[in-house]
Amino acid sequence: MSVHLSQQGAGAPSNILERVRQCAASVTRYPLDILTGDAQLEDELGIDSVKLAEIAAVVGREFNLPPERLPRGGKARTLGAIAGLVTEVLGESSAVPARVVPVPVPAPPTVVPVASAPRAGPELEARVRAVFARVTRYPEDLLTLDADLEDELGIDSVKQAEVMAVLVKELGLGEGPKPAVRPRTMAAICEAARALMPASAPLVAPRAAAVHVAPAPLPLRTDLPFAGKVALVTGSGKGIGRVIATRLARAGATVVVNSFHSREDGEKTTRDIVEAGGKALHLWGSVAQEEHLERMFSTLVEQLGGLDFLVCNASNGLIGPFDRISPRDWDKAFRTCITGTYECAMRARPLMAARGGGSIVTMSTSMSQRYMHDLGCQGVVKAGVESLTRYLAAELAPEGIRTNCVSAGPVHGELLGMFPDARERVARWESATPGGRLCTADDVADVTELLLGPKTQRVNGAIWVVDAGLSGTVDGLLPAARPS
Numbered sequence: 001m002s003v004h005l006s007q008q009g010a011g012a013p014s015n016i017l018e019r020v021r022q023c024a025a026s027v028t029r030y031p032l033d034i035l036t037g038d039a040q041l042e043d044e045l046g047i048d049s050v051k052l053a054e055i056a057a058v059v060g061r062e063f064n065l066p067p068e069r070l071p072r073g074g075k076a077r078t079l080g081a082i083a084g085l086v087t088e089v090l091g092e093s094s095a096v097p098a099r100v101v102p103v104p105v106p107a108p109p110t111v112v113p114v115a116s117a118p119r120a121g122p123e124l125e126a127r128v129r130a131v132f133a134r135v136t137r138y139p140e141d142l143l144t145l146d147a148d149l150e151d152e153l154g155i156d157s158v159k160q161a162e163v164m165a166v167l168v169k170e171l172g173l174g175e176g177p178k179p180a181v182r183p184r185t186m187a188a189i190c191e192a193a194r195a196l197m198p199a200s201a202p203l204v205a206p207r208a209a210a211v212h213v214a215p216a217p218l219p220l221r222t223d224l225p226f227a228g229k230v231a232l233v234t235g236s237g238k239g240i241g242r243v244i245a246t247r248l249a250r251a252g253a254t255v256v257v258n259s260f261h262s263r264e265d266g267e268k269t270t271r272d273i274v275e276a277g278g279k280a281l282h283l284w285g286s287v288a289q290e291e292h293l294e295r296m297f298s299t300l301v302e303q304l305g306g307l308d309f310l311v312c313n314a315s316n317g318l319i320g321p322f323d324r325i326s327p328r329d330w331d332k333a334f335r336t337c338i339t340g341t342y343e344c345a346m347r348a349r350p351l352m353a354a355r356g357g358g359s360i361v362t363m364s365t366s367m368s369q370r371y372m373h374d375l376g377c378q379g380v381v382k383a384g385v386e387s388l389t390r391y392l393a394a395e396l397a398p399e400g401i402r403t404n405c406v407s408a409g410p411v412h413g414e415l416l417g418m419f420p421d422a423r424e425r426v427a428r429w430e431s432a433t434p435g436g437r438l439c440t441a442d443d444v445a446d447v448t449e450l451l452l453g454p455k456t457q458r459v460n461g462a463i464w465v466v467d468a469g470l471s472g473t474v475d476g477l478l479p480a481a482r483p484s
Contacts, residue, residue, distance in 0.1 A: 046284075149184055248452075287344055318333070359452045409439060447466050
């Protein structure tokens with residue numbers, strides 16, 4: 001029996017949808033009232049592909065679904081759609097399990113090193129799946145060999161490149177499959193790996209699990225220029241945003257840490273700042289969604305009374321081939337980088353004006369005015385951010401609010417690893433950079449802190465490039481060899 005289902009899962013019995021919602025709540029720790037059947041899990045609720053995979057695995061165990069029928073891709077965009085798929089599968093088997101038990105999310109699988117590179121099919125396949133599970137944090141039972149990595153599992157080309165880099169190292173391949181022939185399934189990766197493997201190659205042991213180290217106390221400063229100030233840093237759960245938030249706390253500010261897709265990272269950043277002696281508050285939400293912003297700013301005013309500084313660091317934009325940018329990618333990038341920055345600034349405006357003025361810093365890329373392979377989506381949208389910065393500077397100046405932009409180049413850290421062929425690109429960028437060194441997140445934070453502070457009171461509408469001079473060169477920006 002096949003059941004026709006809408007995206008909202010209209011064909012799903014209410015008890016199945018309720019059990020699916022409970023599964024999602026056990027994975028995300030979200031309150032049930034926001035886990036509605038028709039909410040877009042990624043775009044509206046900030047549930048990233050890793051969490052979606054965990055939800056799919058938990059739902060699969062809850063309803064005893066076969067691995068090949070786990071909800072993926074378009075069938076996992078909403079909880080209603082997931083409930084609809086469950087109803088369809090159970091209808092086919094005519095066996096609806098009666099239990100309603102929350103299922104805990106298992107820890108990532110432990111990878112056991114072997115003495116030499118695997119030769120046999122099953123052994124190699126198991127190793128490839130284990131590497132995928134470790135890098136993506138997907139449950140292994142979701143990682144079937146024939147599932148399309150991008151369309152069914154939501155593992156984009158950037159994350160695939162990250163997995164391939166680990167496989168190349170651990171399997172001793174010497175090189176990975178070329179981008180033009182990048183395999184679309186794990187089965188195809190196994191075949192490509194088998195063809196590239198030397199006759200005998202030692203297998204590099206996997207990295208040990210990361211050990212959490214308690215944050216060191218914030219270094220003492222003789223000056224606290226931001227004492228008594230309140231700063232909101234959007235997208236500050238990790239990466240550059242986390243560094244900026246930590247630096248502002250060090251300078252005496254009470255920092256509002258914001259995260260959406262990386263909710264757990266945002267909570268950890270806040271906790272680390274407080275444990276190190278700073279003041280911080282975490283607010284979860286997407287700057288691209290008006291209702292989220294209303295809730296965030298209402299909470300900010302209620303708990304902190306106002307706002308002095310705003311750093312618009314939240315960003316979105318596909319990193320990958322130009323011809324792979326979809327209308328959905330453009331929409332997400334524009335709503336986050338342009339609309340989100342504008343809406344944050346407009347909500348910050350009356351709060352800053354009530355305190356006699358304030359300062360806003362937007363974040364761009366120095367490649368907004370240059371060409372860099374695989375940065376087309378972000379480069380174009382960030383050019384709009386720079387234009388928006390100038391307009392905000394003019395519009396808000398009468399109320400004592402300055403708006404400037406930090407336009408950063410490639411920065412050592414998590415983002416660089418997202419580029420295909422990251423190691424080769426970083427080497428090329430460093431060789432093309434005057435002085436031979438790329439910037440760090442601390443370099444970007446230095447300029448951000450300066451633009452917020454009292455030493456730049458007459459700087460308004462400026463775009464400060466922080467890329468160690470890379471954008472002034474041509475070498476290193478173009479691909480070494482264009483994909484065929």
